[in-house]
Amino acid sequence: MSNPQLTPVSYVVLGMVAEGATTSYDMKQKASRSVGYFWNFPHSQLYAEPAHLVELGLLDEEREAEGRRRRVYSLTPAGRTALADWLREPTSEQPQIRDTGLLKLFFGDGMSADEIAALARAQEETHRARLAVYETIADSVTSPNHAAVVRAGLLHERTFTEFWREVAATPP
Amino acid sequence: MSNPQLTPVSYVVLGMVAEGATTSYDMKQKASRSVGYFWNFPHSQLYAEPAHLVELGLLDEEREAEGRRRRVYSLTPAGRTALADWLREPTSEQPQIRDTGLLKLFFGDGMSADEIAALARAQEETHRARLAVYETIADSVTSPNHAAVVRAGLLHERTFTEFWREVAATPP
DNA sequence: CCTATCATGTAATCCGTTACATGATTAT
DNA sequence: ATAATCATGTAACGGATTACATGATAGG
Numbered sequence: 001m002s003n004p005q006l007t008p009v010s011y012v013v014l015g016m017v018a019e020g021a022t023t024s025y026d027m028k029q030k031a032s033r034s035v036g037y038f039w040n041f042p043h044s045q046l047y048a049e050p051a052h053l054v055e056l057g058l059l060d061e062e063r064e065a066e067g068r069r070r071r072v073y074s075l076t077p078a079g080r081t082a083l084a085d086w087l088r089e090p091t092s093e094q095p096q097i098r099d100t101g102l103l104k105l106f107f108g109d110g111m112s113a114d115e116i117a118a119l120a121r122a123q124e125e126t127h128r129a130r131l132a133v134y135e136t137i138a139d140s141v142t143s144p145n146h147a148a149v150v151r152a153g154l155l156h157e158r159t160f161t162e163f164w165r166e167v168a169a170t171p172p
Numbered sequence: 173m174s175n176p177q178l179t180p181v182s183y184v185v186l187g188m189v190a191e192g193a194t195t196s197y198d199m200k201q202k203a204s205r206s207v208g209y210f211w212n213f214p215h216s217q218l219y220a221e222p223a224h225l226v227e228l229g230l231l232d233e234e235r236e237a238e239g240r241r242r243r244v245y246s247l248t249p250a251g252r253t254a255l256a257d258w259l260r261e262p263t264s265e266q267p268q269i270r271d272t273g274l275l276k277l278f279f280g281d282g283m284s285a286d287e288i289a290a291l292a293r294a295q296e297e298t299h300r301a302r303l304a305v306y307e308t309i310a311d312s313v314t315s316p317n318h319a320a321v322v323r324a325g326l327l328h329e330r331t332f333t334e335f336w337r338e339v340a341a342t343p344p
Numbered sequence: 345c346c347t348a349t350c351a352t353g354t355a356a357t358c359c360g361t362t363a364c365a366t367g368a369t370t371a372t
Numbered sequence: 373a374t375a376a377t378c379a380t381g382t383a384a385c386g387g388a389t390t391a392c393a394t395g396a397t398a399g400g
Contacts, residue, residue: 025380047382070380100265107191181387
């Protein structure tokens with residue numbers, strides 16, 4: 001039974017806690033080098049969302065007695081079940097690309113060939129940079145599932161680097 | 173000079189009006205067969221956002237005297253300028269993939285090989301279906317810019333169809 | 345003429361972002 | 373010691389989604 005109150009970020013939190021993250025800052029660090037590359041969000045959500053999940057009984061919260069008095073989270077049995085159910089349940093939402101560059105190209109009738117080429121070069125550079133990041137982290141990834149997602153990222157960035165290169169070479 | 177109050181959807185509206193859409197329903201129809209494939213949003217935004225743009229002086233609104241009394245929108249000079257400025261201004265935001273399937277794969281340590289294969293087959297099917305859509309509309313597209321974006325969509329869907337096919341064949 | 349669906353919106357809610365704020369730790 | 377930055381939040385706002393609602397048009 002999936003809970004309609006849970007958003008993708010809810011499951012990102014549950015997933016990271018399941019992987020061993022215990023504090024919000026911990027999740028922030030972990031996300032910034034992994035899942036954050038393809039599903040980005042501000043760090044404030046990593047403080048707000050665990051509180052929500054505690055309310056729902058999916059996380060336990062303990063407070064450090066000393067020092068920073070951090071909130072330390074752990075999965076409850078219900079939380080573990082919610083994560084497992086979500087993983088197995090078929091996904092209905094269509095994958096979305098949110099790419100401002102593509103949006104500009106789409107509505108670019110008012111641009112000259114030079115301006116389109118400039119846009120394309122900038123986009124190519126963006127994708128090339130991200131590609132380099134993925135190539136760097138590809139080696140340090142241990143989990144096979146994480147590796148598979150990095151591979152998806154590599155393929156994606158290669159596809160779009162090449163796409164924009166072609167657009168830059170021969171503006172539509 | 174870019175207006176910080178304008179969101180991507182604002183420019184989608186401005187762009188569609190520039191392309192000749194005049195009413196919210198018109199935009200809805202147009203979007204559902206084009207830009208909506210890679211930047212989706214509910215139709216209610218196509219009723220709310222034009223009102224906002226009228227307030228900002230970027231759209232003109234006229235009301236039909238008869239029948240449905242639809243609101244008919246057109247670009248003001250300021251609106252045309254805002255769109256043109258946005259097109260030329262370099263994009264800063266990183267492109268994002270929002271793909272629940274990838275998220276599940278990423279956190280899929282709790283899944284068996286069979287379950288991962290099932291997820292992969294479902295995702296492959298989703299991408300294959302979308303690929304078929306793009307192949308169908310590729311012919312009917314007239315604008316070269318729209319054609320380029322459809323091509324990006326084709327490349328993207330081919331990449332991910334193949335990716336998930338491999339995952340289904342050999343789960344990580 | 346009646347019904348189904350098309351077309352056109354409004355309202356409420358909530359998620360996500362932005363901005364702000366401040367206590368703890370580390371470096372110099 | 374002091375400054376810098378790391379770490380940990382909170383508050384407010386607004387955009388986006390969901391749900392609701394109802395008037396027009398077309399098909400039978």
